[in-house]
Structure formats: C-alpha cells, structure tokens
Amino acid sequence: MSNDAILLIEDDAERTAQMRAVLNFIDDAPVRVCTPAEWSEQIDDQTLKAVVLGSSESLTLLPKIDAHLQQESRKLPLFLLGDGEAQAERVLGRIPYPPNYNTLITALHRANAYRDSRHRMNGSAAELARVLVGRSIGIHQVRRLIEQVADTDANVLVLGESGTGKEVVAKSLHYLSSRRDMPFVPVNCGAIPKDLLESELFGHEKGAFTGALTTRKGRFEIAEGGTLFLDEIGDMPMPMQVKLLRVLQERTYERVGSNKSITTNVRIIAATHRNLEENIADGSFREDLFYRLNVFPIEMPSLRERPEDIASLANELIRRLGEMGRGSFQLTDAAYTSLSRYPWPGNVRELANLMERLTIIFNGGIVDYDDLPERYQMEGVSADQSFAMPEPEENPFPCIPTSLLPQGEPTQLPADGLDVKEHLAGLEMGYIQQAMDAADGVVAHAAKLLGMRRTTLVEKMRKYGMQRVE
Ligand SMILES: Nc1ncnc2c1ncn2[C@@H]1O[C@H](COP(=O)(O)OP(=O)(O)OP(=O)(O)O)[C@@H](O)[C@H]1O
C-alpha cells in the first residue's frame, strides 16, 4: 500500500483518538486530522489516499466536498464514520463507530483498489487497452493516436460528447508519458467562477485581493513537471483565454498580485464537448488559442457510433465495481442486446451509472431484459429472444483489427514478449470468422466446426463485438 495520507475530518477528541489508535495500529498510512472548518485547505493535497468524514457536522459538508471533488475530477475515496444519513457520488463506504481493525483494513483496501483502478498504468499498450476499453475501430484509432503522441510535449485537444471518456484519454496520455511520476492536475475551467480562475491557475500572493489571506500556489505550479488538464476549455472566459495564450507562447506567468515571472514546464491537454470552430465563428473562442491547443486533436467517438463496445464496457464496469467491493451481477444476452441498441445520450458515463444502479438492486443476481429500467428496454428485443444480435452491417466483422488476426503459428516467444491473452483472443476471433464464413453465417454450423456449443459461440461473438450475418 502506498504511503499517502488519510484525512480525518473530525472535531471530537474522543472519536479522533479512537480512529488514530486503530489506524496507527494498521500502520498503513499517516493520519491527518482537521476540523470541519478546515477541510478546504486540506483536501487539495494531491497525496491524500482517502478522506473520512467523522463528526455529524462534517456530514453536512458532504455535498460541498462532493461538488469540490467533482469539479476537480478528483477520484478521492470518501468514507463516512458512524451511521449518519448521507449520500454522495464519491462515498465509497461506511466505517462503523467505534472503528475496528477488520472494517478499517477492508476500507483501506477498497480505497487503494479504487485509486489504483484509475491511477496506475505501467505505460504499456496492453495496459492502455485495459484502461480505455473497447474493440471498435474508433477506439483502436484513439488508442493508436494516444500511443503516438503520449511521450511528446505536444499540446493535445480531446474532443467528444459528454461522458465519452475524454478524461480517460487525458490521464492515459499522462501515464504513458515520461511525466508519469509527476502530477496530473485537472482543472474544470467551466466550474470555477470567472473571477477566481486566474488565481486558481496562476496562484496569488497574500493580500492580492480581498480574501487572499495567504499566498497560494496555482494549478500551473502544482503541475510543474507534469501535465495540466484543462477540462471544458470551451467555457473559459475570453480574458483568461488571452492570458493562457501568453503562457503557451512564452512559458511564463505571474501569480496574481505579483510581478515576478515564473517559468513553467507543464504539458497541456485540453478537452471540450463544444464545437470550438463554431465558438470561434460566434466570437466566444480565440482562434489563435485554438491553433495553439489543437496541435494534436483526438476525437472520442460517441457510444452510439460504436455499439460493439457496449458489452465489453459493461463487463469492465461491472468488474471494476466488484473490485471496489460494491458487488456484482450478470447480464443476460437479451439484456446486452437491448443495451447495445440504446442510443446512450450520456455515453459511457450513463452506462457506468446504470451498472452502478443495477449492482445495488441486483447484487449477486442476473439481470434480464425485463429487469432493465424501462428506457433501456429497446423494442424488438425480449427475454425469449435471448440470442438476438445487432443488425448486421456491410462489413460483418468491422471491429477485428488486422493486427489481432492470426499471423502464423507462434513457435517462438518474441524477444520483447507477447500479450498471450490478447494473442489468443486474436486467434480465436480469426477462427470464428473463418468458421462463420465457411458456414455462410449460420451460427449453429459454425459452432460445430469449432467444436463448441452454439450458445458459447454466440457468447464469444458478443464478447468480441462480432456480428452475426444471417
Ligand atoms: N473506454 C473506456 N473504458 C473504460 N471506462 C471508460 C471509458 N470511457 C469512459 N469511461 C468511464 O466513463 C466515465 C466517463 O468518462 P470521462 O469522465 O472520461 O468522460 P468525459 O468525456 O470527460 O465526460 P464529461 O464531458 O461528462 O466530463 C468515467 O467513469 C470513465 O472511467
């Protein structure tokens, strides 16, 4: 486990002492304690492992903390101590009071798994495929672009609808670059009030404006040597756009209230769901800034453009929920089929929310077509059509990358190693494709050729996003 700290927000001495005693005994992480009034000074520390909300007063802070983390796109696990009523997106669990060794150690494991599933990438292509899930051509292309540009200092602009995974792309770029051990610092340009954005980005000197009680580092300074992710750049007000452009050109900036220039070395990744060219046309985005940022654009396809990714994404999201100790469930084929026909206006985020909801309702069970919330029950699919697949397209196997198709027998392990699982999956897809061709698309015949049951073959084809031609 890492040595990052746990922050306990608590003002009751007795409860603090109890928590400290057990946490020190576990000896996993340094414990920091602050009062509910001090949370906002403490929570921006990027090395926090988890936050525990202790006193009932701190429970009233929960919506604020949740909104703060959301705005920063921080995945910081939150735990509630005791049994107070509270709900928020980032609450990972409850720790009973008085605390005991077992429940605390489980909570810490969960916090680690939760953070690891998002933060740890060892920089390999296989790892990238694990983080950015999908077998569609669109996602393959995105992964290829990420690999090409990750370890350069080029500015990247990530485009795409809400919830398509723009932040996943930004993080992947960071973790695949040589900056991976330095900070990845996200800023949601749309969520920070206009008049605070400058000091948020560049920091301020003590007394620079009313309320600036202490000198504070800005995000550029916190990200030094690493990556600054400017999310929702399309929402950045014009005056800030001018200032940002200057930093991109000159690589220097000043804290608010100071005239001393600070030189910066950060890699800039920006993202937006807006059409910046339209914003340029209507005068709300600077063209010169656009060209600076758009050195290397990466466009995330919407989920409805890649229905073949829905099953593997759903599986991965269910697996991650299980890993976080949130429970698990299975979807039937009819449920998968229905989901793959739904248009997903909220993209992967909507899918993730649905999976989370289903885990709560059907923990440990099986979710069939009829169990899906009504809007996800698409017409033409029903429970007795368990094996219906999406309509065939012109190219029946558009999502098999040629690199994954069998390339002769591997008699020798290549010098730089081999991802066996991916290789075998490639072989399997290739054989399935050949069998399907030979059987003129009749699954039952193809299954015979492959020595497997029809249902197994259908299951495999669904897993690989292969479509049935009939
Ligand atoms: N290809 C993917 N593989 C695995 N998880 C994904 C993928 N794409 C998105 N996700 C998950 O979907 C959710 C939304 O992704 P993310 O926050 O990156 O989207 P976004 O494009 O930044 O959305 P928004 O515009 O709403 O901020 C996250 O929980 C993310 O982990």
Ligand SMILES: [Mg+2]
């Ligand atoms: Mg985002």
